[in-house]
Amino acid sequence: MTPSNDKQLIREQLSAHFKAMQNIHLRDLFMHDPHRGKNYTQQLPSLYIDFSKNILTNETLGLLFKFATASQVEESIRAMFTGEKINITENRAVLHTALRSNVDQEIEIDNNDIVGPVHAELKKIKQFVTTIHDKSYRGWTNKPIDTFVNIGIGGSDLGPKMVVDALEKYRQGETRSFFISNIDYQAIEFLQKSINPETTLFIVSSKSFNTIETLTNAETLKTWMQQFGCDDLSKHFIAVSNNLDATNEFGIKAENVFRLWDWVGGRFSLWSAIGLPIALAIGFDNFEDLLAGAHEMDEHFSKTPIEKNIPVILALIDYWYSNFFDAETHAFIPYDESLKLFPDYLSQLFMESNGKSFDLNGHRVDYKTMPIVWGSAGTNSQHSYFQLLHQGTHFVPIDFLVPLSKRGDKKHHAQLLANCLAQSQSLMQGENNSDPNKHFSGNKPSTTILYSELTPKTLGSLIAMYEHRTFVQGLLWQINSFDQYGVELGKKLAVDIYKNLQGTKTVEDLDSSTQNLISLYKQSNT
């Protein structure tokens, strides 16, 4: 039998099983198995995963594992780690895992070693960070640099910004970090009020170096620096890119360009020189710990059988909810203020990777793929949208993330943890009440991810877990998680509309709505 026939058969079995599961409440699953709260958990070196509050039994997991096997998950994991060109639409390998590999690992693409260049680039990052931190690197007026501004967007912004924010307590020295991504000029104005041009380093971060927002912001800030009298821009503008011609054209010296490679996708790139703002903020040793945490997860993911493999298990549960329970969304709720930007980061990781409707053979899929990813920090979220989670009509699986210990006030932390556990408990068990307004149906699934404290290593492990979960989802849905053609059309149309707004080009065949909106703009800007 071919794998696709196998998959079809298992899908039918899952469908029949789903019908039976619809009559079972999570509360009953807990009642019938007093050890459920331990049986469906896993301790990894840096993370503890409790998936017991999900609507599943051993039979569910057994069928899902069969589905993973028929989807050739283990073979595909091997293919990714060994540099096969699994990004088939772009004919590229997918090797963000090589960015956190040990120096003695052997990984090649087309018979070329890639571990050597990765570690050479890491050495360059380390040396650069040292010159900033020991104040030997100076700006145009001979003052040391104390402010870093990352100019980038998407994967060249969200990952480093989230990590720098999350690891603020690890910051080295009296440095400050800013991230400019939006093309909205207000962001630049705010930045300009907050920084001293003489002590600021701009990192123009763009894999392609042709992203309009990044280049426009970088040009504007370059002009601003010149207006301040900066007569040596090379001391204040460095770049991270795969496009050396473009960085050269922008005026950045070759030795001030940090490299990345086409086998690193933007949303998987924070481990490369795209993570330079992280190393600058928290120091190179902590950056290395972040990489070590991710490597730890890579080891688990590449060496553990699927039945114990956490990214695989979580992706299978996602598949179960999307394709049988019709889940349209998935919420990620960190009870950890340090992770307040994590849901934004995950939105790009999951939705840009798996928000697709054509399979690897170019056929339109007849099943749901990636649900909408959203969320924000608890407890604030309890006072905004939790009403819907408890009593609304949508089925919303949730990931709760929470540290077991925290520096700072014990009372606050115990309250934080209590609230997190109370939410997952109440969503799961509900509460009967004859007054429908006060009735909680429960049976709302969630996974709880615990860690002892958010260290660089823990965070590395956590991010890598989500990266691998994304990849496995794509395998189950048979889609390529590593391209993003869906962002291109809007970019292309914006070029013409911009020219139209500027009056340098008239586009004839515009729809009447866009035409009308353009004329309103023109009227209000005459």
Ligand code: F6P
């Ligand atoms: O527009 C989407 C995208 O291509 C993302 O995939 C990427 O992370 C982002 O733009 C930024 O791209 P670049 O690093 O090439 O500027």
